Amino acid sequence: MAPPIPLLAVRGSDGTSLLCGPPRCEPHLAFKRDSRPSRCLTFSRDGTLFSWCNGHNVSVVRSADGSIASTFDLPKTSLLDFSPLGSILVTWQPYSKTQDSLQGDPNLQLWDIESGQLIKALYQKKVDSWCPSWSEDEKICVRCVNNELHFYENNDFNSIANKLHMQKVSDFQVSPGGQPSKVAVYVPGSKGAPSFVRLYQYPVLGGPTAALANKSFFKADRVSIAWNRKASAVLVTASTEVDKTGASYYGEQMLHYLAVNGETTLVQLPKNGPIYDVAWSPSSAEFCVVYGFMPAKATVFNLKCDPVFDFGTGPRNAAYYSPQGHILILAGFGNLQGQMEVWDVKKYKQVSKPQAPDATHFSWCPDGEHVVTATCSPRLRVSNGYKIWHYTGSVLHRWDVEAGSELWEVCWQPFLSGIFPERAVKYQAALSELGTTEAPPKQAYRPPALRHLPATPSAKLHEDEPPQNMRPGGEKVLSKSALKNQKKREAKKAAKQEAKPEPLCDPAPISNNRLETSSGDPEADKKIKNLKKKLKAIEELKEQQAAGKVLQKNQLEKMQKEEQLLKELEELQIGQ
Structure with missing residues (x-):
């Protein structure tokens, strides 16, 4: 049986539509396009249901035939989500008070999709973590209320089955997969006490030995928690708003690893700088980190x-694994130029290097063969539109909005794992009438003061490093202890260089050959000695430049005299 064709939901100022996905995107014949602008849209986890709010009501339709499942009179709804099994629709609207109700009306509502009846109305003032979190079998649901976690069982929201009492729980994440369910909890530090993340297995939530793992740290104003698919480990990115050392405008980030067997560690990153993205492989056996001052490094860890x-x-500044985990795309969006590097994860071989300038959105199609990039408003209000790509770099479909209109969101229809099998990776670009958009090679920037001088291959403006398999001699990745020692050596070397003042004149070279031959002419010997001294100094400057050091103007001018000095030395030695 052939796998289904994924749908692509498109939301903009011209309304909401469903398109039959790659390679071409044609309107879904069973779905009647809604011409009214939508506030939000979402699919159920298995993709069978689709819901959107057009400012008049919330509609839920079946994706296959477009038939209506439920309609709710909720014109102010701003956010939508489904429970994992698609039995409950969660709606949220901004909290507000009225003269008739000083407390305000409940703004978080849970609806039974089959009957259309309201299950529970709750208060949720903050938009952060607005939606309750379910286990995949919906046996457990968790909400953060007044800095503590409330657990509900079997979608019974009239009674709280369990609570996790801790000091000001700020964030949490429920593990994917089936029972037993686990939850990762973050508590920020206060009054000199460290912040910490703990892992619990429901329903064992109390007692000093209840936690499966515990990791404490000081540098954290906020955290991002990510479980792997098998629920065996968690990655925690801890961030501070301000880097007190002044090294980074983006604050400071640290990456911590916690496993359900109790193991915890700080992930050692070989390059200093921000952590832009962390992505788990669908295999749950490895993860990719994009980090470091630009140009950023990317490394896969086990x-x-x-x-x-x-x-x-x-x-x-981003990493995206395909749903099957066989392809990894490293991309630079936002303030970067949209370059994408497509890698075969099993062979660690680059497949293509397309470019999607001005892209504000990227997502994999569930088939693992195609991706969508989009330029959406209000992030960018010009050149709105989207492109459907094959991972080999070919543009298969392109759509640009008409003048005066805006594109707000595009979203793939999700599918359960295993619907689309993994296919062999292709290295030849897929056929397309729109062609490919390989990133053109670019010349390195040269300051105006150096543009009149001949370019030297050894000059480096950035610490560019090729991938591991393209380095001379097949350079190996260092272990954690080796990385730690390397960083210590680099820091010590940098401190010595900063402490050492720059010499005002060229240092005299030390000659290993103390018994130099004499020509019998003291004046000629003196000139030869001075010329060799200058040439030695030029050699040292060239070595410093090759190592990446930025030379001063007088040092560069000195290097330009090398040929003249060699010619003078040759004439003096011939005349002896």
């Missing part, structure tokens, strides 16, 4: 937090 493969440096 569950021991040892490096597996280093992709070198490049203009990137």
Whole structure:
């Protein structure tokens, strides 16, 4: 049986529509396009249901035939979501008070989709973590209320089955997969006490030994928690708003690893700088981190937090694994130029390098063969539109909005795992009338003061590193202890260089050959000695430049005299 064709939902100022997905995107014949602008839209986890709010009501339809499942009179709804099994629709609207009700009306509502009846109305003032979190079998539902976690069982919201009492729980994440369910809890530090993340297995939530794992740290104003698909480990990105050392405008980030067997560690990153993205592989056996000052590094780590493969440096700030986990795309969106690097994860071989400038959205199609990039408003109000790509770099479909209109959101229809099998990776670009958009090679920037001078191959403006498999001699990735020692050596070397003042004149070279031959002419010997001294100093400057040091103007001018000095030395030695 052939796998289904995914749908693509498109929301904009011209309304909401469903399109039959790649390679072409034609209107879904069973879905009647809604011409009224939508506030939000969402699919159920298995993709069988689709819901949107057009400012008049909330509609739920079946994706296959477009038939209406339920309609709710909720014109102010701003956010929508389904429970994992698609039995409950969650709606949220901004909290407000009225003269008739000083407390305000409940703004978080849970609806039974089959009957259309209201299950529970709750108060949720903050938009952060607005939606309750379910286990995949819907046996457990968790909400954060007044800095503590409330647990409900079997969608019975009239009674709280369990509570997790802790000091000001700020964030949490329920594990994917079936029972037993686990939950990761973050508590920010206060009054000199450290912040910490703990893992619990429901229903064992109390007592000093209840936690499966515990990791404490000081540098954290907020955290991002990510479970792997098998619910065996968690990655926690801890961030501070301000870097007190002044090294980064983006604050400071640290990456922590916690496993349900109790193991915890700080992931050692070989390059200093921000952590832009962390992505788990669908296999749950490894994860990719994009980090470091630009050009950023990207490295794949295993569950021991040892490096597996280093992709070198490049203009990137995001990592996206395909749903099957066989392809990894490293991309640079936002303030970067939209370059994408497509990698075969099993062979660690680059497949293509397309470019999607001005893209504000990226997502994989569930088939693992196609992706969509979009330029959406209000992030960018010009050049709104989307493109459907094959991962080999071919643009299969392109749509640009008409003048005066805006594109707000595009969203793939999700499918359950296993619906689309993994296919062999292709390296030849797929056929397309729109062609490919390979990123053109670019010349390195040269300051105006150096543009009149000949370009030197050894000059480097950035610490560019090729991928691990393209380095001379097949350079290996260092272990955690080796990385730690390397960072210590680099820091010590940098401190010595900063403490050492720049010499005002060229240092005199030390000659290993103390018994130099004499020509019998003291004046000629003196000139030869001075010329060799200058040439030695030029050699040292060239070595410093090759190592990446930025030379001063007088040092560069000195290097330009090398040929003249060699010619003078040759004439003096011939005349002896």
